[in-house]
Amino acid sequence: MKGHISAPEKPGDGETTTYNITEAPLGSTRHLRIVGIGAGMSGINMIRTLRLNVKDYDHVVYEKNPEIGGTWFENRYPGCKCDVPSHNYQFSWRHNPEWSGFFSTASEIQDYLCRVCDEEGMRSVIRTSHQVTRAQWNEATGMWNLEVHDLEKDTKFHDSCHFLLDGSGILNHWKWPEIPGLHSFQGQLVHSADWPSHFNYADLTVAVIGNGSSGVQILPEMQRDVKHLVHFVREPTWVVPSRLQLLAQGAGGGVLSEVSMDENSDFTKAQIERFKSDPVFYKKFVKAVEEVVNGNFPLTLKDTEFAATLQQRSAEYMTDALEDDKRLCDALIPGFSLGCRRLTPGIGYLQALKKPNVRVVTDPITRITPKGLETKSGELIQVDAIICATGFNVSFCPRFPIIGPQGNLQDTWTQQLPKSYMSCAVPSFPNYFTFLGPNAPIGHGSVFTITEHIAKYLTRIIKKCQTEGIKAISPSHAAVDELYEHTQRFMPRTAWSSNCVSWFKNGTVDGPVTALHPGSRIHFFHMLEGFRGEDWDYVYFNKKNRFQYLGNGFSTKEEGKEDSTWYLDEPDKL
Incomplete structure (x- = not known):
């Protein structure tokens, strides 16, 4: 029979095995079904990356919300903005020269993501109001068996896929604080990540619990309209000058001097028109700001003169903004390293704390009653709403x-x-990949560009499996353990491991840093350039010969319209 050969007897086998040549050229693909979880920026970008680079596949993205956008659909609290410059917080393949301000609002980012989906025809791939509720690997078929909840119909159905891509994100599962009596409160109880669309807080007495990234944006926005605002602060936090100020002082200052903005850091109409009509200048602007963002990593390194200088300047900035109020300075200016917690621009936050209708309470909350909040000292503070x-x-x-x-x-x-x-991968979980999983560069600048690099890395792996007869792939336990050892040995060099409560350490003071990459943003990009095949465990369709994919001696690169002499065009390309 054509294509059939007998392999020689292997020493110790005791029998002759049969091996069949596959009658297909090298580069042939098998049909794949790929399922994504989450239609935020990671899921959206993955749709495009697969379209550009993979053939012979089906793709569906299940999104639990009624609309795409992820973080930017869910977070719509007053004052919600991104703290990464607008023109760098976008897909590198879909520039938006019409951002209204240097820092974009949540609604503007959400509109951008929706527009990209519509213009790229991505909605046919996305199933909104669909939540994956279970996934189980089937070793026999080499597929994930899924249970999916159709939230609109309130029905469940089953699906399956060869590759499961989890883009649900880390800042997605919001939680209530663990305070006794929380849900006994009879007023309006609101979480910042589940903001009611018709919540009118004008002329109310409102409590805001928390001074993390969300709290410092909410407070100055609400302060203008509420009757009285009580701000409960548990931990100090570094509030730094606007990134715009920092950029102006750094390498981006040159190009910023050519950009016209008003007092609110919004671009003038003339400036937006120039961004649209002058692509050379626009690219210069984007690259200059990106370069500054990429250069922020040295700030996180402890015990350097650079970090000490910035910390001193930040303390002086906070002291000045708080009008040298000793009680507030003692409560808010940290003793831990700058960068231990996520840095917060907090535009207007410190100044709002000095307004006559704002009270800062550092006494711990012991319980919540139907009327308000009781502190450790025994004071009952009555409020109309709790944020x-x-x-x-x-x-x-x-x-x-x-x-x-x-x-x-x-x-x-x-x-x-x-x-x-x-x-992006977990040992013993074949063909399962995550975006921004443990020790990702989540605090290193624009997530958009980061997800693009991860998507390309994962796509190369998927193509390898699709064309090389690989049924299942997962990183080895040894590789993951050694990478973890390197990561944790590196972290004491950084402010992230300092003595503060931080979500970088899963809300602990001195736990291991599980949320951040041990290096700069460029370091992460560089790391993903190569695929270290030796770090992975493989299961092949042909368990006796991994090279069956070499096929019938021909290549897909010499079939049809492919250029079979491509190697003559770029002889020096590595």
Whole structure:
């Protein structure tokens, strides 16, 4: 029979094995089904990356919300903005020269994401109001069996896929604070990540719990309209000058001097028109600001003259903004390293704390009553509404069972510290990939560009499996353990490991840093350029010969319209 050969007897086999040549050229693909979870920026970008680079596949993205956007659909509290410059917080393949201000509002980013989906024809791939509730690996088929909840119809159905791409994100699962009596409160109880669309707080007495990134944006916005605002502060936090000020002092200052903005850091109409009509200048502006953002990593390194100088300047800035109020300075200016917690521009926040209708309370809350909040000293502070700007569950533990060959990832990451391979793969969970998993560069600048690099990395892996006869792939435990060892040995060099409560350490003071990459943004990009095949475990369709994919001796590169002499065009290309 043509294409059939007998392999020689292997020493110790005791029998002759049969091996069949596949009658297909090298580069042939098998049909894949790919399922994504989450239609935020990671899921949206992945749709495009697969379209450009992969053939012979089906793709669906399940999104639990009724609209795409992820973080920017869910977070719509007053004052919600991104603290990364607008023109760098966008897809590199879809520039938006019409951002209204230097820092974009949540609604403007959400509109941008919706517009990209519409213009790129992506909505046919996305199923909104659909939530994946269970995933279990089937070793026999090499596929993930999924349970999906159609939230509109309130029905469940089953799906399956060869690759499961989890883009649900870390800042997604918001949580109430653990305060006794919280839900006994009879007034308006609101979480910052679940803001009611028709909540009117004008002329109310409002409590704001928390001074993290959300709290410092909410407070100055609400302060102007409420009757009285009571701000409960548990921990100090570094509030730095606007990134715009820092950029103006750095390498981006040159190009910023050519950009026209008003007193609110909004671009003038003439400036927006120039961005649209002068692509050379626009690219110069984007690259200059990106360069500054990429250069922020040295700020996080401890015990350097650079970090000490910035910390001193930040303390002076806070003292001046608080009008040298000793009680507020003692409560808010940290003793821990600058950057231990996420840096917060907090435009107008410190100044708002000095307004006559604002009271800052540092006495811990012991319980909440139907009328208000009781503090440790016994004072009952009555309010009409309570705003909990208290963050998210950042344990990395999945919200639904993900069951691999050796157990449920929920149990693994509850009982043990979360570990991953380059933030995007987990040992013993074949063909399962995450965006911004444990020790990703989540605090390193624009997530848009980061997700683009991750998408390209994952796409190269998917193509390798699709064309090389690989049924299942997952990083080895040894590789993940050694990478984790390197990461944790590196972290004491940074402010992230300093003595402060931080979500970088899953809300602990001195726990290991599980949320951030051990290096700069460019370091992460560089790391993903190469695929270290030696770090992975493989299961092949042909268990006796991994090279069956070489096929019938021909290549897809010499078939049809492919240029079979491409190597003559760029002889020096590596």
